[in-house]
Amino acid sequence: RKTTTTTTWACYQKVVRDARNKFFSNIITASFGNQRVLYQTLNAVLSASDHHSLTTSDALCTQFLKFFLGKIASIQAQISSPYVTSFPEPILHRSLDNFDLLSLSSLENLLSALKPSGSPVGPVPPHLLKETYSVTVTAALML
Structure with missing residues (x-):
């Protein structure tokens, strides 16, 4: 392989x-x-010409290492600040207090439209939802 x-x-x-x-x-x-x-x-x-080949030595390897470590250090020094992960608080324009009931046909349409690969951040993989549909459909409609 x-x-x-x-x-x-x-x-x-x-x-x-x-x-x-x-x-x-x-x-x-x-x-x-x-x-x-x-x-x-x-x-x-x-x-075959030997004049193009380099001779390796500890000194040459050390020089090579120092060159790249210097490059890495200079790049790190140029980075001004770390990545900021804080987000502003969302502003709610209206509250979500009224939902329509889920019908069997809308649930079936929703499941059939799911991509098999899903999303890496999704809580449940779509293939699992589709495989367990017959068992979980009644519980899902009662939510």
């Missing part, structure tokens, strides 16, 4: 490989007949 990381890595490798192939294909197409350029391109493809 492939995880998202391995799938993403495989996709990245394919994109890089395709871009590299297109790059060299464009050079070969543009240099058709120029033997010197074609030979240099072929030599670049076949010769």
Whole structure:
């Protein structure tokens, strides 16, 4: 089973490989007949060059770590205030003291209109309401 990381890595490798192939294909197409350029391109493809590789050391890793920790610290310093979660008190324009009785047909229409996934903040999942409808319908109509 492939995880998202391995799938993403495989996709990245394919994109890089395709871009590299297109790059060299464009050079070969543009240099058709120029033997010197074609030979240099072929030599670049076949010769593994070590001058592009980095040597890893504890000092380089520490420098890399300090760079990113510094970036994180500067971003944290730029954040002025934490997220405020307080909300103003709602103003009630009228009281809710009169409700129409729920009919069987309106309850059925309401349940049929529910999406199966529901809402993450909903108290009861819609599929549970639909599955227990036959048992709970009489109690729901008496509320």
